[in-house]
Amino acid sequence: MSNRKLKMGMIGGGPGSFIGAVHRISAAMDGIIELAAGAFSSSPEKSAETGKELFLPSERVYGSYDEMFEKELLLPESERIDFVAIVTPNHVHFDPTKKALENGFHVVLDKPMTFSYEEAKELNKIIEQTGLLFCLTHTYTGYPMVKEAKHLIATGVIGKVRKVYVEYPQGWLWNKLENTDYKQAIWRTDPSKSGIANCMGDIGTHAFNLAEYVSGLKLTKLCADLNCVVEGRTLDDDGAVLLKFEGGASGVLMATQIAPGAENNIKIRVYGEKAGLEWEQDNANSLIVRHPEAPDQIYRAGGNIPYLSSFALENVRTPGGHPEGYLEAFANLYRNFARCLYARKNGETPKKEWEDYPGAEDGLRGMAFVEHVVKSSNSNEKWTKFEL
Amino acid sequence: MSNRKLKMGMIGGGPGSFIGAVHRISAAMDGIIELAAGAFSSSPEKSAETGKELFLPSERVYGSYDEMFEKELLLPESERIDFVAIVTPNHVHFDPTKKALENGFHVVLDKPMTFSYEEAKELNKIIEQTGLLFCLTHTYTGYPMVKEAKHLIATGVIGKVRKVYVEYPQGWLWNKLENTDYKQAIWRTDPSKSGIANCMGDIGTHAFNLAEYVSGLKLTKLCADLNCVVEGRTLDDDGAVLLKFEGGASGVLMATQIAPGAENNIKIRVYGEKAGLEWEQDNANSLIVRHPEAPDQIYRAGGNIPYLSSFALENVRTPGGHPEGYLEAFANLYRNFARCLYARKNGETPKKEWEDYPGAEDGLRGMAFVEHVVKSSNSNEKWTKFEL
Amino acid sequence: MSNRKLKMGMIGGGPGSFIGAVHRISAAMDGIIELAAGAFSSSPEKSAETGKELFLPSERVYGSYDEMFEKELLLPESERIDFVAIVTPNHVHFDPTKKALENGFHVVLDKPMTFSYEEAKELNKIIEQTGLLFCLTHTYTGYPMVKEAKHLIATGVIGKVRKVYVEYPQGWLWNKLENTDYKQAIWRTDPSKSGIANCMGDIGTHAFNLAEYVSGLKLTKLCADLNCVVEGRTLDDDGAVLLKFEGGASGVLMATQIAPGAENNIKIRVYGEKAGLEWEQDNANSLIVRHPEAPDQIYRAGGNIPYLSSFALENVRTPGGHPEGYLEAFANLYRNFARCLYARKNGETPKKEWEDYPGAEDGLRGMAFVEHVVKSSNSNEKWTKFEL
């Protein structure tokens, strides 16, 4: 099986989709995955249109994902898709993922995992039962310097963690964008498609995932303040959460979509008993390590950087100083997923660095986070216990 | 009276004092204030030693502030001190300030205002009754670009305020510094000298003051999580506070002393309905104005910058590109205080830009902030109403 | 022809090649080019090995580029490669490019164009005669904010250009790396493979190309100081050049490979009669526009940025705040080249934004630059006239 690229079928990603193109670029970049089929839209016409633009043969472009699963299974394994990439709105995560898995296809799924926490729990069981590979695209954990940060903490460089600040400031929903025809704004602010949270589901889960990933700590309780800032919205477009982690560390999570001019600069700072770490997406190839009594250090991404851990080095493509960005971080998720899939096909044990991509547990915890912050925000009690 | 420099008497600021030297440099910088007398320590020997180092005539160096008030009043007005600068630990704020005012001396007082909220309320009354000038050294409101930020918000440039993020990360108390002979660490972590809060009193009040100053909004309720991170401490050395302001804006305040490697980078971000503002001390001469649909702008400090408001221009000394820093911001408080004092002596109306220095109300609100965050942190209720 | 991806054959890029992988990633990223054939090494075994790793069918992996041209021409046009990407060392640029063109294949060639200026002149004629598409991968002109800078200057935003500073500091040859088995260091410092210049050929030409591209001005004379810093080298590893442009503007170009710790931060600053522009690779998604009497502006890359020109917008893939980097800039060259190739195949007129990729004239001027800086550095005359 290793004598060909892995074959990917895409669900969603039709006309106007931002994240569909991101998934396709990320999958294509490293020359180990090819887009082989797709059900790009619930409209068969739109699906066909997208498939044509992507140079897919028309027989591999489907009018629905049900059709895709059915027809692909009829193909010989050498031609059949190996996995699906699901890039639909939140309310269309559960069903195609469930069916993909039940039909034997591995899955890459856009976050958050599902429409509701209940769905996430059920999906988690299916993933476990099928034993298939599952990747949830929490992009930011794909950055090499985020991986280096996690590694430095895991190996004790900053000492026991005391404090975690994580923030995700955006401004794209600063005004009533959903009143235009901007598709993404429309569904994200619509409770029937987004779920019980907008901002916290979309970017709060990214921040939460990043905090747990880098710190290596699990959340134990939280206190949330969600806001619905732009008039007429029914879901949160802003929020802040006080955090408590196992072992006593505390933290603050801030996520907003209504800060005009803020783009996408997700940032994390973690302080331990001996040192601190700071990383932000706008300066993605640097990791600042702060010391109380020695000069701060700037760790840099790059394939030739001798002091980096294997976790960072397995996730770069160029020498230091050739900036890699969002698409490469996203592609790292795909590449690691693909490397694990190749290993499985070849009966080999994947490297631990490859297995380090977000999966089912991240998805479940993310949906639990959404559930708990909404509950906390509606409560007069200060602390809400976080439990799955 | 305007044919001489203003004469300052200092209380505190003896051997080992950090803030005493800061006050003296700030007062001296602009050539309009001279240090004329001092009671620098509760130890008369140490006071004398400091006085000699500062080239003061021995007869103007006192063994106590009581003595200073008594003796100075015997001098002719042309030689007598005009005001006192009080730079002692928190538990020695109330008494010398009260007595200074009651003896007719104007006062510059280091923050926080007092040891307790009760003292602050009483002091506030005395300030009002005496009608004397009172400046509380909330340094950061002295920065020209902080004043510009306030001005831009006040004149509607960012629209109605939605969100305030303010943070003050420090690391100097990352370990048990109070076990050494480091004077400032000892008293700040000592409830008998600091009051009911350490971190929130020392830097939390700065952050709170900055948030209200820049946004122009008053806090209405809060939800605090204070932590005592380094083992053996009885007062907070870390904390985070969710904020609600009049008019519906929300915010987050973070202050910590236990982030190893963090220095002093107080930072504020305010987002309104139309634009956002970002300022941080490490880049003090720039103010970033973010726009949702136009290039972000970098406002710069400098006496020759044509687009700055009079509030910024009255608080610089050099053309753009000659960085002014912490000491100049501090000196701006002194210079504005002195300009108002000159005006009063000359029977003139001071410019509104000069009157824009922190005073009694800031002090009272700061102590109320300390009172409320401690109360909230101890409470299971999420929100604590903020009221004076 | 537009119903399939463009087919690329690669020459060079075998084991140990840095730039071969960069070309492949860049070509693959946008899903419009597929690697269909290759002669990856002068060793047929190594070529075969690389071909296998890249999942190419063995019959499309060749032992030499001569063989590739011969065999590909036997294939039906629908399967045959459309163009070649040539990623060999400098001394193997001329021959394969010449033969590719003479056999009717369009060409993407890594810079500098050739081993010598004489070769460049000859190649230029062949390109002109064949009328085929030719792209020279001066990566940095592929960055959207570099294109925006060029556009702002071309439309008069900064006024007539006065001053150009361009710099390319590297440190990778800070020690005798060519004494190890590091392939790239070995050939770059070898006059029989690199030509008459190392540093100026490798990165000096990038800086020169960037300066002319952004400013829109042509060089008229120069004064160069090349240095051979690390003992034992025969080619320059460092240099600086004073520049004079048509219309009277002056400039400075700095390129070095021996600055320990410097990575790859190519930077350009252009000042005109009204304003200035600053861009650097380490902050690639921002373009600073400096104004003498108004706040500086930060232009940002992103598909949703309303104020950007079409030249920038045609060269991004994500909304603002999702950093795109070196690989995306490189991919922009490929995408524009491919769009023009599609247009040609379809008999359509390409957009002017697509035609904006570096080509034959850039290559010729770059080699003339190398020729002139070496001549100038060896001369006692201050100024050397720059002429093709």
Next chain:
Amino acid sequence: MSNRKLKMGMIGGGPGSFIGAVHRISAAMDGIIELAAGAFSSSPEKSAETGKELFLPSERVYGSYDEMFEKELLLPESERIDFVAIVTPNHVHFDPTKKALENGFHVVLDKPMTFSYEEAKELNKIIEQTGLLFCLTHTYTGYPMVKEAKHLIATGVIGKVRKVYVEYPQGWLWNKLENTDYKQAIWRTDPSKSGIANCMGDIGTHAFNLAEYVSGLKLTKLCADLNCVVEGRTLDDDGAVLLKFEGGASGVLMATQIAPGAENNIKIRVYGEKAGLEWEQDNANSLIVRHPEAPDQIYRAGGNIPYLSSFALENVRTPGGHPEGYLEAFANLYRNFARCLYARKNGETPKKEWEDYPGAEDGLRGMAFVEHVVKSSNSNEKWTKFEL
């Protein structure tokens, strides 16, 4: 004599002077120097006006510096000025400095040293003959992190120096400012007041001084290109210089006044055989140390920073994170000069850190630099030997 502040008399610094105020603030800041007398203008009325604003007794405000020297010498030594600060335009540097020294007054002089190189040579002899203290205010060598940079190089941290880049970009003369009543622009662009160079005398000498100071190397030859960019000027307002230093290092110096929007961001980068250093005024409290195979380091200014050298620590006033800027750097020159003067008065040996302020040799070399760059710019020979 150590029981009083040092007494300073100022020459120049009347109405409209920028640098006069800078000198006064810098001298006053540390409480060890008092302004005691002045001849602030060649107009006795203006001198008196300035003296009054500065709260000087009228009998210590003079109509000319000749008068000041004469009258001050009549005062008892305990009241008499100890030194003069000369802050006049270049053409009024030589005479008052010469006379001050001949009358026994130590001197602080604004740079460049004199109107011409000839004057500088003569003045140098007088300084040597009188043996009095002489400080030339090359501000930038007063920054603590500049001193740290010099120290790191001197102690071998970066190895033998290879490359020096120094730049001083300004924009204040981007248009014909001398056609307004802006005093400083008028005299700087006037050959009868500025000398043979404007830009190179004003800021080129700063850059040159900084390069030699930090690198510890002496210039041996240069190749200059001076430009007169804004129409109607007779002196340079822009220039670039290729440099060669003893020991084989090379460098580039760039100085311009016509880059619109550039403020004052003087920057130096030095690369040695092992590592590199980077410092710029806009980020004055940080010094970046770059390593080829280890994380870069950020050295930070601050009185509590344990890893700093005594040269940096003797030149700060606050703990790390309280930004000190241009005025503090300037004040460091005054403080070190004053400490040495106190030591002399007390018959003590000053610390070597205090003696590290720019003096006669810096002044002479700076004027030689001006002489040589003008000569080189007018020459067709590439290299001009630099010799005193």
